[in-house]
Amino acid sequence: MSRIAAKFAALKAERRGALIPFIEAWDPDKDTSMALLRGMPGAGADLIEIGMPFTDPMADGPIIQAAGKRALAAGIKVRDVLAMVQAFRQDDQTTPIVLMGYLNPILSYGPERFCVDAAAAGVDGLIIVDLPTEEADLLLPFSDANALDFIRLVAPTTDDARLPHVLTGSSGFVYYVSITGITGTRTATAQQLEQAIPRIRKVSDLPIAVGFGVRTPEQAANAARIADGAVVASALIDTLAANLDGDGKALPGTVDKVLDQVRTLAAAVRG
Amino acid sequence: MNSVPGINSLRTGPNDRGRFGDYGGRFVAETLMPLILEVERAYYEAKDDPAFQADLQHHLTHYVGRPSPLWFAERLTQHLGGAKIYFKRDELNHTGSHKANNCMGQILLARRMGKTRIIAETGAGQHGVATATMCALFGLPCTVYMGATDVERQAPNVFRMKLLGAEVKPVTSGAGTLKDAMNEAMRDWVANVQDTYYLIGTVAGPHPYPAMVRDFQSVIGEEAKQQIMQAEGRLPDAAVACIGGGSNAMGLFHPFLDDSSVRLIGVEAGGHGIDTGQHAASLTGGRPGVLHGNRTYLLQDDDGQIIEAHSISAGLDYPGIGPEHSWLHDIKRVEYVSATDREALEAFQLCTRTEGIIPALEPAHALAHVIKLAPTLAADQIIVMNLCGRGDKDIFAVAQHLGVKL
Numbered sequence: 001m002s003r004i005a006a007k008f009a010a011l012k013a014e015r016r017g018a019l020i021p022f023i024e025a026w027d028p029d030k031d032t033s034m035a036l037l038r039g040m041p042g043a044g045a046d047l048i049e050i051g052m053p054f055t056d057p058m059a060d061g062p063i064i065q066a067a068g069k070r071a072l073a074a075g076i077k078v079r080d081v082l083a084m085v086q087a088f089r090q091d092d093q094t095t096p097i098v099l100m101g102y103l104n105p106i107l108s109y110g111p112e113r114f115c116v117d118a119a120a121a122g123v124d125g126l127i128i129v130d131l132p133t134e135e136a137d138l139l140l141p142f143s144d145a146n147a148l149d150f151i152r153l154v155a156p157t158t159d160d161a162r163l164p165h166v167l168t169g170s171s172g173f174v175y176y177v178s179i180t181g182i183t184g185t186r187t188a189t190a191q192q193l194e195q196a197i198p199r200i201r202k203v204s205d206l207p208i209a210v211g212f213g214v215r216t217p218e219q220a221a222n223a224a225r226i227a228d229g230a231v232v233a234s235a236l237i238d239t240l241a242a243n244l245d246g247d248g249k250a251l252p253g254t255v256d257k258v259l260d261q262v263r264t265l266a267a268a269v270r271g
Numbered sequence: 272m273n274s275v276p277g278i279n280s281l282r283t284g285p286n287d288r289g290r291f292g293d294y295g296g297r298f299v300a301e302t303l304m305p306l307i308l309e310v311e312r313a314y315y316e317a318k319d320d321p322a323f324q325a326d327l328q329h330h331l332t333h334y335v336g337r338p339s340p341l342w343f344a345e346r347l348t349q350h351l352g353g354a355k356i357y358f359k360r361d362e363l364n365h366t367g368s369h370k371a372n373n374c375m376g377q378i379l380l381a382r383r384m385g386k387t388r389i390i391a392e393t394g395a396g397q398h399g400v401a402t403a404t405m406c407a408l409f410g411l412p413c414t415v416y417m418g419a420t421d422v423e424r425q426a427p428n429v430f431r432m433k434l435l436g437a438e439v440k441p442v443t444s445g446a447g448t449l450k451d452a453m454n455e456a457m458r459d460w461v462a463n464v465q466d467t468y469y470l471i472g473t474v475a476g477p478h479p480y481p482a483m484v485r486d487f488q489s490v491i492g493e494e495a496k497q498q499i500m501q502a503e504g505r506l507p508d509a510a511v512a513c514i515g516g517g518s519n520a521m522g523l524f525h526p527f528l529d530d531s532s533v534r535l536i537g538v539e540a541g542g543h544g545i546d547t548g549q550h551a552a553s554l555t556g557g558r559p560g561v562l563h564g565n566r567t568y569l570l571q572d573d574d575g576q577i578i579e580a581h582s583i584s585a586g587l588d589y590p591g592i593g594p595e596h597s598w599l600h601d602i603k604r605v606e607y608v609s610a611t612d613r614e615a616l617e618a619f620q621l622c623t624r625t626e627g628i629i630p631a632l633e634p635a636h637a638l639a640h641v642i643k644l645a646p647t648l649a650a651d652q653i654i655v656m657n658l659c660g661r662g663d664k665d666i667f668a669v670a671q672h673l674g675v676k677l
Contacts, residue, residue: 055577056450056562058457059300065444077574103298104560108575130298130561155302157464162305180302181462
């Protein structure tokens with residue numbers, strides 16, 4: 001069983017959903033980012049999503065755009081994201097790691113080589129924002145061959161007729177983009193989620209995580225209860241950014257501030 | 272006219288996945304995917320609907336001012352001493368550039384789809400002005416995203432858009448140019464999927480935009496073909512156009528793709544020179560990748576991060592190019608060359624003095640290549656160049672480059 005499947009099975013036994021915090025790799029620098037990643041499981045992260053910086057993140061709002069910019073300024077390359085995961089895996093064999101990013105850096109690295117190296121580093125799944133099902137054959141053969149889960153995005157605009165098509169060949173979990181919009185802007189209501197999630201359950205047995213617009217402990221708890229997991233990204237990066245100095249550099253205590261917030265979110269998700 | 276392509280035609284693309292060879296496609300987030308498919312369905316229905324085509328024709332004739340003339344640039348021809356040079360005068364369109372052809376087509380489509388809000392990206396402001404104009408004509412609210420750098424260097428067009436009732440949103444991310452404006456327009460679209468139509472200005476973006484914009488711009492080449500047959504009784508030896516995203520070039524080239532005797536030459540913006548790295552020549556200096564919904568040649572670093580383009584012309588300042596151009600480059604049907612900022616400035620001045628036409632800095636790049644090409648050809652050979660925009664918007668920038676204070 002994959003690490004992702006094992007984790008969701010274990011959580012099901014605990015009768016609770018997953019907290020999936022997001023960090024942008026090397027935001028604002030390598031060491032801070034690594035310290036955050038290492039601290040996440042202890043603070044209550046069930047799975048971790050790592051953002052792969054890209055110059056043109058079309059689905060992201062200003063908060064994650066700024067995070068990507070800081071990371072790129074720190075000099076991060078695709079290989080450095082994989083190295084982060086490899087370093088993390090030396091101490092943690094159970095927490096699933098999902099990479100989220102855009103296609104071009106992966107194409108540039110080489111789709112096959114990327115999947116081979118990501119699997120070897122200990123990555124469990126991939127979310128590629130600008131790779132819809134229609135174009136998935138660019139990556140799917142290689143992610144399959146290397147046992148990486150290819151996690152699909154489902155949006156409010158994905159209608160019932162399209163849903164089965166979108167989920168063809170998906171694995172790991174389904175990522176429900178709960179709003180029409182970019183990251184960190186709007187928030188779906190519990191009522192909207194209660195209508196949307198059963199729609200996906202009808203066509204897929206995979207666990208469902210809700211992302212985009214999950215900010216507060218209450219929202220995370222709702223999302224994790226109605227679906228199977230909550231992804232929190234912009235709210236954590238907001239905290240990180242608020243605890244940097246004037247030049248965007250980390251301060252003593254920056255990491256703790258973010259991890260404290262993860263603890264609060266985890267407590268809410270665990271009820 | 273060869274409007275019905277045969278089996279071996281180069282004019283049949285894209286395929287049902289929106290690909291021209293390996294290029295094109297639909298690389299967008301799932302939120303947008305259903306919309307892209309809706310635009311595709313609606314466009315192909317409209318394309319086959321005689322009523323839509325008649326409506327478009329009516330508006331192109333009586334509002335845009337088509338057909339545009341084909342002008343024999345006699346003094347320029349004499350000055351350069353070589354091939355006869357003809358200008359396809361798309362700068363005479365309403366709003367001053369070829370952009371009106373596409374905007375008219377897409378606004379009629381948006382209305383047909385029942386969309387009530389229009390968004391667009393713009394570089395030089397030509398597409399923004401054309402979009403704002405059509406929105407004024409049809410009473411639709413319009414938001415134009417424009418890089419903050421471009422807002423500064425194209426102030427007259429910004430004011431025009433505002434006069435036309437559009438909201439101009441300066442984009443400060445990245446270098447504040449066309450690429451960043453397009454990112455921001457896509458972010459707007461994703462957030463306003465229900466009522467908003469994204470009116471893309473060039474032959475790039477996810478399928479069906481590259482094909483649709485090309486179709487709307489092909490009126491340039493169709494007319495030019497007819498006009499040169501009338502004037503000279505034969506096809507030209509070369510057709511030349513500048514390329515940013517590549518819509519005016521695609522519009523000129525497409526009707527000639529199957530005429531193998533016609534050399535097709537696309538001129539990219541060489542900026543400070545290809546070897547300086549400060550340019551916007553994606554085919555000459557880039558490699559294939561995925562950005563803004565399509566796979567195409569891009570300026571990018573070794574790690575797949577997009578590199579900012581540079582050009583004196585805001586309309587060419589884009590690190591990508593339409594996917595059909597990438598394919599035509601690979602199969603070598605079209606020759607792609609570049610002209611530098613300096614060469615474009617010289618061509619700008621030459622055109623103004625010899626023909627009494629102030630060209631936009633964009634077609635000044637095409638002209639810079641014509642200046643090199645014409646003297647190498649015989650006096651009975653013919654070049655058709657697309658003079659795709661007028662230069663009134665550029666006089667302030669040109670004055671600055673020439674060290675003149677206005």
